[in-house]
Amino acid sequence: MKPPSFKLWIKIGALVPLLFICIFVGFVFPDSTVSKGLSFVASAILIPLCLMGGIMGVLLSMNRLFFRCPFCSAKSRAIGGGGRCLWIECPTCGVISGTFSRFPPLTWRIEKETDQGGDGEAGEDV
Numbered sequence: 653m654k655p656p657s658f659k660l661w662i663k664i665g666a667l668v669p670l671l672f673i674c675i676f677v678g679f680v681f682p683d684s685t686v687s688k689g690l691s692f693v694a695s696a697i698l699i700p701l702c703l704m705g706g707i708m709g710v711l712l713s714m715n716r717l718f719f720r721c722p723f724c725s726a727k728s729r730a731i732g733g734g735g736r737c738l739w740i741e742c743p744t745c746g747v748i749s750g751t752f753s754r755f756p757p758l759t760w761r762i763e764k765e766t767d768q769g770g771d772g773e774a775g776e777d778v
């Protein structure tokens with residue numbers, strides 16, 4: 653089984669605040685068909701995503717969560733994550749961090765972390 657694409661998951665993570673906004677709009681304007689439909693669709697997407705997020709959290713805590721490296725497609729272990737970011741460790745590229753910002757929604761960034769493999773990066777605490 654191929655691990656899921658890291659890039660795809662970062663994009664999905666960036667989309668989540670947008671879904672929350674859609675649901676919120678549905679609560680604010682409960683009489684509008686458009687906002688009701690919007691919040692219905694958003695919850696239909698968000699609920700399975702939350703379930704998947706929960707499963708991924710469990711896998712992450714067991715060190716069994718893998719993604720495909722966005723640079724070389726190698727199987728990379730997820731090494732950590734926070735509310736707004738996720739780190740994977742690629743066997744060839746090293747540590748890669750993916751971040752999705754809180755606002756505006758739909759912004760995301762993937763970058764390689766400079767680690768001790770580089771040319772003497774200063775300020776690395778042991």
Ligand SMILES: [Zn+2]
Nearest residue numbers: 721724742745
């Ligand atoms: Zn890689």
